Amino acid sequence: MRRLIADQTHSISLKLNGKPVHAEAEPRMLLSDFIRHVLGAKGTHVGCEHGVCGACTVRMDGGLARSCLTLAVQADGAEIETVEHLAPAPGSLSVLQNSFRRHHALQCGFCTAGILMSLDTLLHDHPEAGETEIRDALAGHLCRCTGYEPIVTAAMEAAKILQKERLNA
Amino acid sequence: MAFDTKTADVEERIEDGALLSGSAQFIDDLPFAVGTLHAAILRSPHAHASIVSIDSSRARALPGVAAVIDGTALAKVSEPLMVGVKIPIKCWPMAVDRARYVGEPVVVVLAEDRYVAEDALDLIEVTYTPLPPVIDPEAALDMNAYVLHEELENNLGSERTFRYGDPESAREAAPRCIAVKVRYPRNSCTPMETYGVLAEYDPHGTGYDIQANFQGPFSIHPVIARALKVSGSKLRLRTAPNSGGSFGVKQGVFPYIVLMAACARIAARPVKWIEDRLEHLTASVSATNRVVELQAAVEPDGRVTALFWDQIEDVGAYLRAPEPATLYRMHGNLCGAYDIANLSVRNRIVMTNKTPTGLNRGFGGPQIYYALERLMQRIAQELELDPLDVIRRNLISSFPYRTASGTTYDSGDYVRAFDVALNDGRYGELLSRRDLARAAGRIYGIGLTAAVEPSVSNMGYLSTALTPAQRAKSGPKNGAHAAATISLDPVGSVTVQIDSVPQGQGHQTVAAKLVSGVLGLRSKDVRVVAEFDTAKDAWSIAAGNYSSRFAASTLSAVQLAADRLRHRLARIAAGQLNGRPEDIVFAGGRVHLNGNPEASISFARIASASHWAPGTLPDDMDPVVRETAIWSPEELAAPTGEDGINSSLCHSFIFDFCGVEIDAVSGQVRVDRYVTMHDCGRVLHAGMVEGQIRGAFAQAIGASLFEEFAYGPDGAFLAGTFADYPVPTVLEIPTLDILHIETPSPLTLTGAKGVGEGNCMSTPVCVANAVADALAPKCGAVDLVLPLTPARIAEFLDAEPAAPEGYQPAAPTTGKGLTGRGRAKVSASPQAIWDLLMDPEQLAAIIPGAHGVTQPSEDRFSADVTLGVGPVKGRYKVDVALSELDPPSSALLTGRAAGALGMGEGTGRVSLTVLPDGGTEIAYEYEARVGGKVASVGGRLLDGAARIVIGQFFTALGRRAGGQRSLFARLFVWIGDGK
Incomplete structure (x- = not known):
């Protein structure tokens, strides 16, 4: 295991949204701060810094992680994906993102980054996911604007579209 | 009728592309100047304590720390925040000599980065002498209570009594008087984004330049400027392009604007501060907690002939601007949806050792309706009437209606809304559900609530807190302007600037739709700028995102500006098309004479003419490059000599009913069905209206069942995380049936009225009424305190099963x-x-x-x-x-x-x-x-x-x-x- 020294910075190499990046961080630096303030990817948001609200959720080596409860040094060598990576191309939106837009599944959009990461991962890992699974995944997130219902509707529609796309492929 | 979202207008939002792809800019995403210092705040752990000494020598010595600033240093460059009522207390944004609530700022550290700044906080040693904490609002009024502010003789910040009609005679004549006493708790709508401030100071003349996720009202701008000892023009206040929700709460960032601006001045460096969640929950702002005794003079059929309000409003440690607005915002609506001519009011504002209060969605409404609608249910219970009949007999039935305390309800059809709700919401089925559940031995109840939701606040309503003599001395205050500017650039494209400072409500989309409709363009051709800049925009003290003012007020200004611009462009086009201005048609991005669409000119050509060819304009016409409209409803007059106040311009109506079931073992309340009927005037965007209702409803479910800013008897704050302040997740939000009728407001250009706050007002008491109904067969009339947690409900249920042998019950504990x-x-x-x-x-x-x-x-x-x-x-x-x-x-x-x-x-x-x-x-x-x-x-x-x-x-x-x-x-x- 790598030895870390508290008040020194350590080099961290990881893949952020498919691109290799290198930077320095103290062992105590949170992954959320590292992604946002060191690497400059500000799409990931910080809502509570104690793991409840889910706004900071990112994908780390394919699984979900609260970036506010993860240290940057833990992500050394990892593949990190954030909300910036969901759309197929700049100026376009993914099936899930489009569905959010159609159903007004966001208002202020602050919690949305984390919710999209959780639901995108759910629909990828469990293409057959239905309302129960979607509600279950969404239960790890707080949203103060929408009352959640439109998010559930959007995710269910996205699941259906993705299932159809898979059948056609 | 319920809107069918498949056919109704649910146009997609302009805002969403950036928000969904992570490119939207919030306050913590904004670039900041090289050399910016990062602030961290040391806060009081005591509810009430004298600050004996502050030793920051070790903090100052920490590498990376640039400045350590305490209240004494702050007081050298600033003044206390102005107080809305005439009392001499000093409201500093950071404790000077004495801390009065847990979480009150005591020292600010400025350092090269936030981590170092927080390290330095741990090195500061503050010596406190604890003082007796004053927590309960009624106890705070006791003659022997410890006094929070040495400038006062007691903890009473303001007391006023009001009398409208002849309430005493009505009471004497009435066969019954029925009363409730309720305590509304502290809570907050807690936006997911916390406060943030970027502050710079230029000592060479331009003054302060601030960026913050402030939401208005901009009547706070002069308060900030005065505290920073500069003229308004030397305080440039800008908002970020996006804000992560507010619900009123981000009004409360303003003391931190003052604090960080002063720090930037002292340190002579730009300063950035982002609040963390613990700080936000503990010390940002809270809705007021209130103790209300409400009495009604009642006829045998349930008709109320007079109301007697006695309210004790707990604003926390300081009477901070814009308080006591929470209490007076609803002053014109104290009889709710009911036709009651006689009204007596006693309002007392009390200060206690808790976080200062401020704006919070519903603003004063939840406190009022919790008392009023619990009372209506109690009347039905005591007179053994159907609560539906009690509501129906008292509903206002003709409009416009003048309330006893002087507000005009602009439009409505409460009786129709009520009847449609009962029918379309299948109230009869709910009654059967209750019968079946009760027959099976389950605990089931039905709650009802009627409420009037005011919107577009009269900026003068707060002066009702002053006596007529005080008002005469300080001059009348009233009105509520809205401002919008539409600009045309050299290629004829259209930019709209609005004064509503949205926090996620999609204002850009609705404004773009309105302007594009007037000018015959597509929504996407119109850019709407909503970030706010006091140095460049048209604005007034009423600007901001509060009192549900956007659809009714800001959009009226947008409509006015668009109509005027269209009129002037039509004159230019008429000259070029050889027709009359009134015959000009704007459609499909082109302009033509009515009946002759073939001979058309592009909109861009007409719109850019003033830039390129002013010589082609009609002789008497100024160049058309921008149009600013200030819309001002004249109905919002100052309080009268008799204390009548038209406190808001528009009045929406809500009628809710719900069924709840209580788990007999755990005491948990489950909302089985909830129906909410709204009349918010003309619906401008069905998707957004539904979004506002669902969002407010979810927050109200939190306030009803889960959330409370709890304090220990020693003033310790007990809800500093989202585990201790449990905001509901998707699993806790029941299904909601939304119904509408539309009675457009005659006072706004759009016909729209507010819709964003209604369920925060109606839902907590509707759920409580249902719980009371559920408990009634067993317990009779009950007094309920929100949130209705299992522990609170369990007190009304059968005793717990006997404890196992040998079990020793814990000694009763208080607080933590x-x-x-x-x-x-x-x-x-x-x-x-x-x-x-x-x-x-x-x-x-x-x-x-x-x-x-x-x-x-x-x-x-x-x-x-x-x-x-x-x-x-x-x-x-x-x-x-x-x-x-x-x-x-x-x-x-x-x-x-x-x-x-x-x-x-x-x-x-x-x-x-x-x-x-x-x-x-x-x-x-x-x-x-x-x-x-x-x-x-x-x-x-x-x-x-x-x-x-x-x-x-x-x-x-x-x-x-x-x-x-x-x-x-x-x-x-x-x-x-x-x-």
């Missing part, structure tokens, strides 16, 4: 008091254990987390100890005094611990008894109390943490006394039963 006791057996003799316990060197090895123990005198020990409670790990200075020493049998320990994360004090007794095998049984019991950050975020974990630490202590003691670690298993028995 901890008590516990236990026994441990070790192999060493009592004398050996005693010697260990009296030896500082040995104790240093035994006490978990100790960094050394000293013995300043025979019977005193001091130690530096690192302790972790849940997520909060910190270093504390611990002092323990020994007394009642009976070596080697027993001792009494009295201890006190203090650190950056909080403090605690307690007593413990240790007794040593020799066992037959020569070993010792150590028995202990303790009682302790904790406060500060550790109580706010670790409250739930304290018992467990205490047991772990004590367990570790005796493990270490046993190990040391027994000599070897391997003996531990044999020697040590842990039988604690800490509670």
Whole structure:
């Protein structure tokens, strides 16, 4: 295991949204701060810094992680994906993102980054996911604007579209 | 009717592309100047304490720290915040000499980065002398209560009585008087994004340049400018392009604007501060808690002929602007949806050692309707009437309607809305559901609520808190302008600037739709700029995102500006098309004469003409490059000499009913069905209206069942995390049926009225009424306090099953008091254990987390100890005094611990008894109390943490006394039963 020294910075190499990046961080630096303030990817948001609200959720080596409860040094060598990576191309939106837009599944959009990461991962890992699974995944997130219902509707529609796309492929 | 979202207008939002792809810019995403310092705030762990001294020498010496600023330094460059009523208290944004609530800023550290700034906080030593905390609003009014502000003789900030009609005669004439007393708790809509401020100061003339996620009202701008001792023009206040929700709450960032601006001036460097969640929950802002006694004079059929309000409003430690607005916002609506001509009001504002209050969605409505609608249900109960009949008999039936206290309800059809709701919402089915459930022995009830939702606040309503004489002296205040500017650039494209400072409500989309419709363009051709800049935009004190003013007010200004612009462009086009301006048609991005679409000119050509060819304009016409409209509803007059006040312009109507079931074992309340009927005037965007209703409803479910900013009796704040302040997730939100009727407001250009706050007003009391109905067969009339948690409901249910034999109930505790006791057996003799316990060197090895123990005198020990409670790990200075020493049998320990994360004090007794095998049984019991950050975020974990630490202590003691670690298993028995 790598030895870390508290008040020194350590080099961290990881893949952020498919691109290799290198930077320095103290062992105590949170992954959320590292992604946002060191690497400059500000799409990931910080809502509570104690793991409840889910706004900071990112994908780390394919699984979900609260970036506010993860240290940057833990992500050394990892593949990190954030909300910036969901759309197929700049100026376009993914099936899930489009569905959010159609159903007004966001208002202020602050919690949305984390919710999209959780639901995108759910629909990828469990293409057959239905309302129960979607509600279950969404239960790890707080949203103060929408009352959640439109998010559930959007995710269910996205699941259906993705299932159809898979059948056609 | 319910809107069919498949066919209704649910146009997609312009805002969403950036928000969904992570490119939207919030305050913490904005670029900042090189050399910017990052602020962290040390906050008071005490509810009430004098600040004796602040030693920041170690913090200043920390590499990376640029400045350490306390209240004394702040007071040199600023003035206290203005107070809305005429009392001489000093509202500083950071404690000066005395801290009056847990979480009040005490010191700001500015450093190269936030991590270093927070490190430095731990190095500051503040010496406090605790003062008696004043927590309960009624007790705070007691003659003997400790006074928070030395400038006052008591804790009463303001008292006013009002009388409209002839309430006393009505009461005398009425056969019945029915009353309720309710206590509305503290809560908040807690936006997901916390506060943020970027502040710069230019000493050479331009003054302060601030960016913040402030939401308005901009009547606060002069308060900030005056506190910073500059003219308004030297205070440029800008908002970020996006804000992560507000719900009123981000009004409360303004004291931090003053604080960070002053810090930037003192440090002569730009300053950035982003609030964390603990800070936000503890000390940002809260809705007011209120004690209300409400009495009605009632006819036998349930008709109310007079209301008597007695309200005690707890605004926390300071009467901070714009308070006492929460109390007076609803002053014109005190009879709700009911036709009641006689009204008596007594309003008292009290200050207590809690976080200062401010705007919060519903703003004054939840407090009013919780009393009024609980009363309506109580009337039905006492007169044995159907609560539906009591509501129906009292509903206002003709419009416009003038309320007793002077507000005009602009439009409505309450009776129709009520009837449509009962029919389309299938009220009859709900009654059957209740019958079936009750027949099966289940606890089921139905609640009803009628409410009027005011919108577009009269900026003069607050002056109702002053007497007519005081108002005459300070001059009349009234009105509520809205401003919008539409600009045309050299290629004829259109930009709209609005004054509504949206926090996620999609204002750009709706404004773009309106303007594009007027000018014959596509929505996407119109850019709407919503970030706000006091240095460049048209604005007034009424600007901002509050009192649901956008659809009714700001959009009226947009409509006005668009109409005027269209009129002027039509004159230019008429000249070029050889027609009359009134015949010009704007459609499809082109302009033509009515009936002759073939001969058309592009909109861009007409719109850019003033830039390129002013010579082609009609002779008497100024160039058309921008149009600013200020819309001002004249109905919003100043309070009258008789204290009549038209407190808001528009009035929406809500009628809700719901069914709830209570779990007989756990006491948990489950909302089975909820129907909400709205009349918000003309619906401009069905998707957004539904979004507002669902969002407010979810927040109201939180306020009804889960959320409370709880305080201990010592003023400790007990809800510092989202685990202690449980905001509902998707799993807690019941299904909601939304219904609408539309009675457009005749007073706004759009016909729209507010819709964003209604369910925050109606839902908490509707759920409470349903719970009261559910409990009624067993308990009769009940007094309910929100949130309706299982623990509170359990008090009304059957007694718990008998405790198992041998169970000792825990001693009652108050606040975050901890008590516990236990026994441990070790192999060493009592004398050996005693010697260990009296030896500082040995104790240093035994006490978990100790960094050394000293013995300043025979019977005193001091130690530096690192302790972790849940997520909060910190270093504390611990002092323990020994007394009642009976070596080697027993001792009494009295201890006190203090650190950056909080403090605690307690007593413990240790007794040593020799066992037959020569070993010792150590028995202990303790009682302790904790406060500060550790109580706010670790409250739930304290018992467990205490047991772990004590367990570790005796493990270490046993190990040391027994000599070897391997003996531990044999020697040590842990039988604690800490509670």
